[in-house]
Amino acid sequence: MAEWLFEDGIGEQRAALIGDDGQILRARIAVDGAGPQPGLVAPARLIERGLARLDSGEEVALTRSAPGVTLGAAIRVEITRAAIPEVGRPKPPRGRITDAAPRPAPTLRERLIDAPVRVLRAHESDALEAAGWSEILEEARTGDIAFPGGMLRLWPTPAMTLFDVDGDPPLDTLAVRAATAVAAAIERHDIGGSIGIDFPTLAGRDARQAVAAAIDSALPQPFERTAVNGFGFLQIVRARTHPSMAELLRSDPVGAAARAILRQIERTPPTASNRFSLLPAVRASIEENRAWMAMLVQRTGRTPIFDA
Template identity: 75%
Template sequence: MAEWLYEAGIGEDRAALLDDDGQIRRARIVIHGAGPRPGLVAPARLIERQLARLEYGTDVTLDRVPAATPLGAAIRVEITRSAIPEPGRTKPARGRVTDAAPRSAPSLLETLDGAPIRQLGAHEPDALEAAGWSEVLEEATGGDIAFPGGMLRLCPTPAMTLFDVDGDPPLEPLAIRAAQAVALAIVRHDIGGSIGVDFPTLNGREARHAIAAEIDAHLPQPFERTAVNGFGFLQIVRPRLHVSLPELLRADPVGAAARAVLRMIERAPPSTPSRYRLPPAVTARITGRRDWLEEIVRRTGRTPIFDA
């Protein structure tokens, strides 16, 4: 039976939707303190015509502002899209002016729907890992996604997320299998916005129509797409509320590794040695966060020691 697996981790919350076969259909991570998230309504001040600053200093790009609102005015802003990390900069969160009362953004747990939720404890068998959690994270960070007879290469860019299809002939059945794999990967990694897929070049409209039909069959609405052009390229546009899993993990690989280590320490049996040798950057990230260290001690009753 389909179900959500949910963990309240140290530094992040994580969840995976399992299908009827126990495979991960969707994977989600929310990093604690990573900035305003969709659903937040907070006081702000209009500092430019399309830019507001929340009361704790974060800038938000506004979709539209009532014409009569003067610069410097106190307003309330509802976040509609999280900030998006890009190489060398971060694209600010987006929002809109609202009259709604201030409220917190829903937690990851509160956004999980469509299936029962099973909250996991560190003392239990690792159900996330048994379902393939590490493999999904490796797909997100490395970009290689295998499917029968071929391979997808996933590459986020500032303009769009790109998938490149590789595999052995015959090309038409390869492309159709790849289309299904692309649709499933988009859902699994929570990819929104503009998405481009480079399929093998195929002769004939029927083959290109079959590829598009496979996307339609496996990618849930809402989305828009182009036809497959003569060079094998198809573009998809989906709503984008927050950063995708590949963008999230690639934006801060040291932080991702540090949080993964904390998860490992939390799940370690009491007899496991408390001394750990890690890459210097990961050690520095963990030891630089007093809140993380206090929480791992609270949860395990042990103080980890990190060798330089």
């Protein structure tokens, strides 16, 4: 039976849905201080048509205009999508005007409702790593995702998330295997919004329909898709509430590396060395965050020594 593994880490919370084969089906990270999250209902003011500012200061793009609401009026906003990091121009959180009572956003732990949850502790054996957590992070960072007989390459772009398919012939068989691998990667890395897949050019309608059928079979609903066109391209559209794992890790690689190191330090046995060699930027990120350092000392009972 599938179960969620959950860690309340320093600087982030982590979760992975583990299948019956012990592999990670879904990986999720919630970074502390990432701004308004889906489900939050908070007081705000309308500052432009289609734009509100929460009383806490963050701006929220409204999915619908606000007829009858004057600029500057007090409103309540429900967040429907978290901010999406992009180079140069991050997309702000998205929300809608609501009459609902104010409430906090559900935490990552509270969102894990479709399978039993096992909370992991730092002094226990590392079940998350045993399931392949580091490999999932590496997939998200590099975009290289291997599957039998081929390789996917994943790129988040401002317009859509793109997958490119490479591998060994025959191309019809390769494309079907790739379709199944793409569906698994979409679920594993929490990819929503518009998704484009560049399959090998396939000769014949039956081959293209087989690829589309593989997507339909492997990717859970709801989603919409196009057919595979004559150039091998297929587009999927899914609901999007959070950044994907790739967007999270690539938008702040130093912060992501720092939080991963904090996880490693927290799991270091008390009898092991307390010295750690870090890249200068990662070391600075940790040392400048007093809350991280205080929590690390509290959890481990000692202050780590960082070597350049």
